[in-house]
Amino acid sequence: MSTGLKILTAHLEDPELHTLAGYERHGGYGALRKTLREGLTPEKVQEEVKAANLRGRGGAGFPAGIKWGFLPKNTDKPIYLCINADEGEPGTFKDRLIMERNPHALIEGCLIACHAIKAKVCYIYIRGELLKCIKHVERAIEEARAKGLIGKNILGSGLDCEIHVHPGAGAYICGEEMSLIESLEGKPGQPRNKPPFPASVGLFNCPTIVNNVETIAYVPWIIQNSGQAFADLGSEKNGGLKIWGVSGHVKRPGLWELPMGITARQLIEDYAGGMRGPKKMKGYIPGGSSCPPLLGTEIDIPLDFENMKKAGTMLGTGCLTVFEEGVCTVRFAQRIAHFYEHESCGQCTPCREGTGWLYRNIKKLEHGEQLDGGLDLLESICNRIMGNTICALGDAAAMPIQGFLRRFGDEWAAHLGAGRCPIQG
């Protein structure tokens, strides 16, 4: 299925790719120059991105071109583009690669996207811990500004665009778009109710688009080669390539840029070198800890948004976490539940209390204690959280637990009253 074509990772062997000279050596900023030279209108750019079937790479998979279309047509307020580079969903490590090794692809994408949505200012919200990403992106911005690619009257086109890095400070919730906006305004990252959606009332109460790093970094290629060409690289409704990750119990964890719709079997066997040892694969989380796990036998489902949904999970960020036989899924889920308890912003009671309640009961179960109401207790806590919170963090905490119960229910039931963990002791 793969043609072998790479886009964002095509020239990683060039140690200078992260510099402007390195990026331009491989045709970088060609798409921006084309946009300006050919006078591509914002509408035309939006059309191409729509035709590309470019789905949001942050996990939700919303078509980028359609999202841009939600902006008000006539507004006297400034429009903002925010890049979500708050990569922190456990298991996910793909945006780092772009920011560290190919930051100009992101910058060029931001400039074209700003033109498409008529934004003059873009903030790139990068996790504070990712210092190397911050430095490389800031340096890329400085280089581009020095060359007249950022700032006033870009390359004499009359277009203005500023790009700034905004460092996060350690809060997973800031990957949620409304929380990211609050955080950018200098507040605690507590999500706002929607509606209004950020496209109408976002950053500084102005129309705002929030896109993931990888999503925007693909825009230059789409403009250079057409939306249709990008769409053709992927599967139905899932355009293009994507950066896939595999971590956990495989021989060679890593990242590979391959078409949408590839299977976990291909990723794990052909790229990650298979399992690390003699133990069989017990299961995997398809795209970050909020995605319900799949069994080690469910590896031939095409990895795209629709097929993962059909399988009862989500594609998420497309970074797979693989675990082998012998891992206790209750203990594993306990760690995940602890994460969500830690990261709940505390604003909504079902999430603030529910994530802790889930964690404490899974911990009891892992110790082989009886649960009041058995495993149904866990299911009922999940149901009380789901859909009852302002943002998706509550759902993200509940969904994987429901998924573990569905896929590994027998193992979970064996813990009830066993006095100890029957799997790992």
Add this chain to the structure above:
Amino acid sequence: MSVPSLAFSATAMQRFETIVARYPHRQAALLPVLHLAQAEFGWISPEAMEYVGGLLDVPPVKVQHVASFYTMYNLKPVGRFHVQVCTNTSCWLTGGVEILEHLKAKLGVGNKGTTADGLFTLEEVECLASCGTAPAIQVNDLKDSEWPIRYHEGQTVASADALIDALRKRATEGGAA
């Protein structure tokens, strides 16, 4: 209101002005300015909150509200080396917990504890986005102005043990790198 006893250096003040100019509202600069304050003062003390609040026209209580929401701001002094071990999914699968337990024993501290000599603070942290190179340890060095945060990836108990020794050696010999 009392006069804050803290102030940014000239270099930090220059940096502050650059940061503030990026936003249409001064409060929006709060996160990056708190990072700057932490780099300058080592931790976000009540005085630092008051100082930052004064610079940005934000009441200190709001600064505290923000500073206490985010895990990267130290609201208490930490050791020179803030050693942060990830134990989330991929790191959990590949030995992060064992590394954390080893370092607790080696340094003689619990989670969030600081060694008596003030050199190390040890902390268990959530996902560092290092899953492909798990397990990972983030080390903040208060005295390294160029790279105050470094990732050490693909760790083992043995390499993490050696990392602590190397940091201790760096502190004894002086210098940042």
